[in-house]
Amino acid sequence: MNSVLPLILAMLAVTDAAVQVQVNPGALQIGNSRNLNIRCSHVRDKVPTISRLSYLLISFASDAEKPVFRYLASVSSVDGLDYDTTAAVAGNITRGGESWLSLTWSYPLFSRVGLYKCEASGINLSGAARTVSHIVEVGGVRHLDASLFDVIQNQSRDFEQLKTDEERLTASYLSLKSRFDRAKEAHFSISAAHNGRRYYLSSISNVLVANEVDAICALYGGYLAEVDDDAEFEFIKSFLTPYTQYTGVLCSGTDEALENNWIHANSKTMVKYIKWSPSDSRGGRSENCLFFWRPHGWFMVDWVCQQGYANYAVGYLCEIPE
Numbered sequence: 001m002n003s004v005l006p007l008i009l010a011m012l013a014v015t016d017a018a019v020q021v022q023v024n025p026g027a028l029q030i031g032n033s034r035n036l037n038i039r040c041s042h043v044r045d046k047v048p049t050i051s052r053l054s055y056l057l058i059s060f061a062s063d064a065e066k067p068v069f070r071y072l073a074s075v076s077s078v079d080g081l082d083y084d085t086t087a088a089v090a091g092n093i094t095r096g097g098e099s100w101l102s103l104t105w106s107y108p109l110f111s112r113v114g115l116y117k118c119e120a121s122g123i124n125l126s127g128a129a130r131t132v133s134h135i136v137e138v139g140g141v142r143h144l145d146a147s148l149f150d151v152i153q154n155q156s157r158d159f160e161q162l163k164t165d166e167e168r169l170t171a172s173y174l175s176l177k178s179r180f181d182r183a184k185e186a187h188f189s190i191s192a193a194h195n196g197r198r199y200y201l202s203s204i205s206n207v208l209v210a211n212e213v214d215a216i217c218a219l220y221g222g223y224l225a226e227v228d229d230d231a232e233f234e235f236i237k238s239f240l241t242p243y244t245q246y247t248g249v250l251c252s253g254t255d256e257a258l259e260n261n262w263i264h265a266n267s268k269t270m271v272k273y274i275k276w277s278p279s280d281s282r283g284g285r286s287e288n289c290l291f292f293w294r295p296h297g298w299f300m301v302d303w304v305c306q307q308g309y310a311n312y313a314v315g316y317l318c319e320i321p322e
């Protein structure tokens with residue numbers, strides 16, 4: 001298809017309802033419109049001017065007063081798409097239904113303002129060549145000067161890139177989170193909320209190392225449970241009561257460094273509160289960690305910080321702020 005052809009055809013063309021041009025957006029805002037789409041379509045009428053369509057063609061004239069149309073694109077039943085434009089071009093000639101040709105520019109500039117002509121060409125029922133056409137005008141408002149528009153266009157492109165990156169990151173985050181949640185559900189029983197925290201009771205383990213389980217609590221955004229007052233102790237005690245399969249549950253508090261000087265290993269603060277079991281005989285230098293102890297009604301005892309607990313069913317309790 002060469003650009004001389006539409007000029008000749010333009011002289012022969014008549015306007016016909018069967019050929020339509022849609023423009024989106026109707027009024028171009030240079031600097032604000034992301035896309036400009038020109039869509040030319042042809043639907044066969046009941047009494048068709050054109051009974052067999054051979055091609056659709058879009059041409060453009062920048063001067064609406066003295067239009068000189070320049071070829072942009074065409075779609076033909078024989079040759080398919082042909083174009084001479086930076087727009088994204090799509091189209092199809094169909095026998096019975098709608099035939100169409102569509103041009104889309106990203107970040108349209110002021111040079112897109114003008115007249116767009118859509119021509120449909122084919123033969124009528126007597127076999128004579130017919131061309132019908134429709135012209136639309138695209139007006140434009142310049143919102144930004146060109147250099148600023150350039151910046152915005154670049155930023156817009158960067159933003160698209162970021163969005164794609166973010167979608168990819170979100171997808172891997174969600175997959176990681178779902179694996180993490182599955183591990184959490186498999187390993188912990190989780191309390192109701194109390195003062196903006198939840199308590200995670202680990203499953204029973206044969207080996208506990210206080211430092212290591214503190215790190216596991218940290219993985220879930222918390223620390224070994226630090227009991228600060230009666231209310232917190234009572235809440236934890238009610239939470240633990242149904243778990244009769246446990247002998248003891250490790251919580252925060254150690255006097256490993258200095259006998260009877262109980263500190264929280266995570267926050268390095270003094271332990272303010274210990275609900276000692278009245279029936280526990282304190283273990284001295286060999287027992288430097290705090291446990292809730294079921295045989296003593298879940299009151300607290302001091303016991304060894306790390307070893308295998310073959311004869312006991314023990315777990316640990318994390319405190320996780322929400």
Ligand SMILES: *[C@@H]1O[C@H](CO)[C@@H](O)[C@H](O)[C@H]1NC(C)=O
Binds near residue numbers: 091093094
């Ligand atoms: C064109 O339309 C025909 C029939 O409607 C369809 O089979 C064909 O896939 C279409 N081609 C394109 C490129 O859209």
Ligand SMILES: *[C@@H]1O[C@H](CO)[C@@H](O)[C@H](O)[C@H]1NC(C)=O
Binds near residue numbers: 049128
């Ligand atoms: C086909 O077009 C020719 C030339 O314009 C015209 O003379 C003829 O009447 C048309 N036939 C029909 C069926 O419209």
Ligand SMILES: *[C@@H]1O[C@H](CO)[C@@H](O)[C@H](O)[C@H]1NC(C)=O
Binds near residue numbers: 147150151154
């Ligand atoms: C926009 O991006 C193009 C190509 O990446 C670059 O050449 C141009 O300098 C950029 N313009 C501005 C204003 O950043």
